[in-house]
Amino acid sequence: MTAEHRHIETVIQFLQGAVAALEQPKPLPVGPLREAVEFLRVYADQRHHQREEALFFPLLVKRGVPPQGCPIGGLNNDHAKGRAFASALEEKISAYEQQQPGAATALRQTLQEVIQLYRHHLWMEDAMVFPMAERLLSEADNQELLARFAELDRALGPETVARWEQFATRLAAPANAPGGA
Numbered sequence: 001m002t003a004e005h006r007h008i009e010t011v012i013q014f015l016q017g018a019v020a021a022l023e024q025p026k027p028l029p030v031g032p033l034r035e036a037v038e039f040l041r042v043y044a045d046q047r048h049h050q051r052e053e054a055l056f057f058p059l060l061v062k063r064g065v066p067p068q069g070c071p072i073g074g075l076n077n078d079h080a081k082g083r084a085f086a087s088a089l090e091e092k093i094s095a096y097e098q099q100q101p102g103a104a105t106a107l108r109q110t111l112q113e114v115i116q117l118y119r120h121h122l123w124m125e126d127a128m129v130f131p132m133a134e135r136l137l138s139e140a141d142n143q144e145l146l147a148r149f150a151e152l153d154r155a156l157g158p159e160t161v162a163r164w165e166q167f168a169t170r171l172a173a174p175a176n177a178p179g180g181a
C-alpha cells in the first residue's frame with residue numbers, strides 16, 4: 001500500500017503545481033485537472049481507501065486497535081472528507097472553466113484544502129499506521145490481505161487500476177507540470 005501512497009502523492013504534487021499555475025494570468029487547461037480529480041475518485045478512493053476500509057482497518061481492529069478515535073476513526077473521517085472534496089473540486093473546476101468571477105481563487109482554495117487533507121492523511125498512515133501494522137499483523141495476515149486486495153482489484157477491473165497508475169507515473173515526469181512548464 002506504500003506504493004499506492006506514492007502514486008497519490010504524485011497527483012497531490014501535481015495539484016500543488018496547479019495552485020501555483022492558477023496564480024498566473026495565463027488560463028490553466030482544465031482537462032488534466034479533471035483527470036486528477038477522477039484519479040482521486042477512482043484510484044485513491046474506490047481502490048486504495050476501499051482496501052483500507054473494507055479489509056486493512058477491520059483486520060487491525062481484530063488485532064486490538066480501537067475502531068473509533070485515533071487513528072482509525074480519524075482516518076475513516078478523512079476518507080469521507082476526501083470524497084466530499086472531490087465533488088467540490090469538480091464544481092470549482094466547472095466554475096473556473098466558465099470564467100465565473102472569483103472562480104480561480106475559489107478553485108485554488110479548495111485545491112489547497114484537498115492537498116492539506118491528503119498530505120496529513122498519507123503522513124499519518126506512513127509514519128504511524130503502517131509501522132503499527134507491521135508489528136501487529138502476522139505473515140499469514142499479510143498474505144490474506146494480499147489475496148483479498150486482488151479480489152477487490154478484479155471487481156474494480158485490473159485495466160482501471162493500470163490506467164490510473166500509468167496516469168500517476170506520467171504526471172511524475174517534469175514535462176507534465178500544470179501549465180506545461
Ligand SMILES: [Fe+2]
Pocket residue numbers: 049052075079121125
Ligand atoms: Fe487512508
Ligand SMILES: [Fe+2]
Pocket residue numbers: 001005048052122125
Ligand atoms: Fe492510505
